[in-house]
Amino acid sequence: MGNRRVFTSENILAAIFWLACCTYPFLHNTYFVNNFTYYFIMIIFMMSLYVLWGFTGIFSFGQAAFFGAGAYIYGIVSKINPDNSALNILGILMAVLICFSAAAILGMFIYYGHISANFIGIITFCLSLVLQTFMTQTSGPEWQVLGVPLGGYNGLNAIPSISIMGFSFEKNSMYFLCMALAFVFYLIFRKMQHSRIGYMLFGIRENAERSELFGYNTAWISTLVFAAGGAIAGFAGVLYASWGSYVVPSTLGTSISFIGVIIIALAGRYSITGATLFTFIYVWFTRFLASQGSAYSQIVQGILLVLIMLFIPRGIGETVFSLGDILIDKLIPKKKVKKDQVQKEVTRYAD
Amino acid sequence: MQTDNMILSIQKVTKNFGAISAVSDFSMDVKKGEIHCLIGPNGAGKTTVFKMITGVYPPTYGKIYLKDRDITNLSTSKKMKMGMSIKMQVPGVYSELTLRENIRIAAQNFTEEKMIEEEIERLIDEVGIRDLGNPKVKNMSHGQQQWLEIAMALAAKPELLLLDEPAAGLGPDETDFTANLVLDLNAKGMTILFIEHDMNFVKKIAQNVTVMNNGKFFAEGDLDSILNNEGVAEIYLGKEAKVC
Numbered sequence: 001m002g003n004r005r006v007f008t009s010e011n012i013l014a015a016i017f018w019l020a021c022c023t024y025p026f027l028h029n030t031y032f033v034n035n036f037t038y039y040f041i042m043i044i045f046m047m048s049l050y051v052l053w054g055f056t057g058i059f060s061f062g063q064a065a066f067f068g069a070g071a072y073i074y075g076i077v078s079k080i081n082p083d084n085s086a087l088n089i090l091g092i093l094m095a096v097l098i099c100f101s102a103a104a105i106l107g108m109f110i111y112y113g114h115i116s117a118n119f120i121g122i123i124t125f126c127l128s129l130v131l132q133t134f135m136t137q138t139s140g141p142e143w144q145v146l147g148v149p150l151g152g153y154n155g156l157n158a159i160p161s162i163s164i165m166g167f168s169f170e171k172n173s174m175y176f177l178c179m180a181l182a183f184v185f186y187l188i189f190r191k192m193q194h195s196r197i198g199y200m201l202f203g204i205r206e207n208a209e210r211s212e213l214f215g216y217n218t219a220w221i222s223t224l225v226f227a228a229g230g231a232i233a234g235f236a237g238v239l240y241a242s243w244g245s246y247v248v249p250s251t252l253g254t255s256i257s258f259i260g261v262i263i264i265a266l267a268g269r270y271s272i273t274g275a276t277l278f279t280f281i282y283v284w285f286t287r288f289l290a291s292q293g294s295a296y297s298q299i300v301q302g303i304l305l306v307l308i309m310l311f312i313p314r315g316i317g318e319t320v321f322s323l324g325d326i327l328i329d330k331l332i333p334k335k336k337v338k339k340d341q342v343q344k345e346v347t348r349y350a351d
Numbered sequence: 352m353q354t355d356n357m358i359l360s361i362q363k364v365t366k367n368f369g370a371i372s373a374v375s376d377f378s379m380d381v382k383k384g385e386i387h388c389l390i391g392p393n394g395a396g397k398t399t400v401f402k403m404i405t406g407v408y409p410p411t412y413g414k415i416y417l418k419d420r421d422i423t424n425l426s427t428s429k430k431m432k433m434g435m436s437i438k439m440q441v442p443g444v445y446s447e448l449t450l451r452e453n454i455r456i457a458a459q460n461f462t463e464e465k466m467i468e469e470e471i472e473r474l475i476d477e478v479g480i481r482d483l484g485n486p487k488v489k490n491m492s493h494g495q496q497q498w499l500e501i502a503m504a505l506a507a508k509p510e511l512l513l514l515d516e517p518a519a520g521l522g523p524d525e526t527d528f529t530a531n532l533v534l535d536l537n538a539k540g541m542t543i544l545f546i547e548h549d550m551n552f553v554k555k556i557a558q559n560v561t562v563m564n565n566g567k568f569f570a571e572g573d574l575d576s577i578l579n580n581e582g583v584a585e586i587y588l589g590k591e592a593k594v595c
Binding site: 196199200202203206207209210211212213214215216217218270 | 407428431432436437445447448452455459506507
């Protein structure tokens with residue numbers, strides 16, 4: 001609250017990260033740039049869960065349902081006529097709007113139905129599982145939407161890239177689009193952390209009943225947040241479908257949901273910067289292990305995850321930033337300031 | 352039914368949980384500007400009454416009026432914007448956040464953003480917790496958390512403040528501090544309705560007392576009349592005993 005320091009390890013690492021991302025395409029070939037584009041999509045997907053779990057304490061195990069739904073909706077609408085740029089835009093809008101509406105309806109049942117927080121994870125998990133199972137069996141010719149076959153286990157292929165006014169986002173331009181969007185989401189959520197909305201959501205996360213007694217309509221707020229999370233996940237799904245040109249039923253499935261949960265659990269629920277950087281590192285690391293072709297890669301991942309959970313329970317992000325700040329305090333001598341200013345700062349930042 | 356000097360009127364409320372009746376046909380009035388205490392043995396239904404007033408539990412039957420307005424079926428969040436606030440039995444604070452962040456969450460719903468810092472400072476001074484600094488709430492003592500929660504409750508600028516066991520778990524000095532705080536708030540015109548088991552605390556601050564037993568109204572009167580009521584002594588401590 002109030003005045004905050006600029007030269008924190010969080011700010012420094014964030015600046016280095018985003019600057020490095022800006023320069024990356026100029027230093028590497030298209031193959032690597034294309035891979036990195038996927039990392040930004042996963043960052044946006046992670047943020048859809050972060051706004052729920054990190055800000056508001058809503059544990060969703062089914063964000064992939066909205067991610068996959070967004071990908072499918074965009075794929076279907078844009079494939080009606082791949083050359084029609086307007087349909088492409090319509091596909092994006094419909095994906096976001098439908099995911100928002102579906103999440104809002106589900107959220108209303110959950111929050112106005114006073115369903116226990118423990119069951120939200122189970123309900124969202126089931127949603128993801130049901131959608132994946134359903135889409136898997138849509139292989140017959142009778143399974144078409146707007147004339148586009150759903151493709152069953154094989155899903156949709158040859159999905160057009162996002163196109164605005166005739167400009168198609170592919171390769172490097174897709175990289176910069178996804179990076180810019182991830183950066184915008186990152187800035188919004190960082191700003192939110194110390195805003196009126198942020199504190200309102202933190203209050204609901206920490207003690208929803210108490211927040212209700214401070215005059216907050218927690219059911220309405222939680223429903224809106226749940227809907228916003230669904231919309232962001234759906235939007236990430238649109239980017240995914242555009243990036244890969246395909247979507248399959250497993251995109252709706254639990255394994256992608258697990259990735260989001262694991263990333264936020266390990267990175268920590270209290271730092272959007274930590275979660276963003278860790279998403280990048282985690283996705284890169286898992287891909288790196290997979291590329292080694294070793295059957296033990298998932299075992300290595302599992303062991304690392306358990307170790308982090310055991311020894312860094314508040315998450316890597318917050319721990320690294322705390323240690324970094326201690327280091328910065330030692331390296332950079334503080335300016336001499338008046339005694340009353342020190343007292344004011346101590347009062348503000350004690351603990 | 353209402354009169355000008357009543358701020359809260361509870362009329363024949365009943366709360367059933369399935370076949371169990373936690374509160375039955377209970378009525379009480381709280382006058383503007385008084386410090387009113389609700390006492391009774393454990394399980395008498397006092398906290399359930401508070402939860403019905405705040406809307407956490409809707410009454411099964413009966414009516415509740417705040418400043419002549421029927422608030423029986425209003426949602427909790429709406430009720431809390433009508434000049435009422437509560438400090439809960441178990442400190443309802445946000446333990447992972449700092450003292451100032453806690454007050455901010457409580458205050459921002461009732462204060463313009465540009466005035467929020469001033470309001471936080473005002474509340475800190477009003478409750479007298481400036482010396483605590485700005486620790487994370489989970490590192491504060493139970494008593495300090497109680498005071499913080501009172502500061503948070505005051506953020507709503509309430510006319511009626513509900514305190515559920517404000518002295519529970521406090522040492523003698525902390526109890527005195529809390530008693531003086533409540534008296535100060537009352538001197539500024541705030542009406543206080545509180546639940547308390549500590550009779551020494553009740554004797555220090557209460558003006559009128561309502562007694563509950565087994566979910567029902569048992570007795571009501573000024574402090575002296577209740578302390579000398581043999582029936583009250585009996586339900587509290589058994590026969591041959593006195594409350595004081």
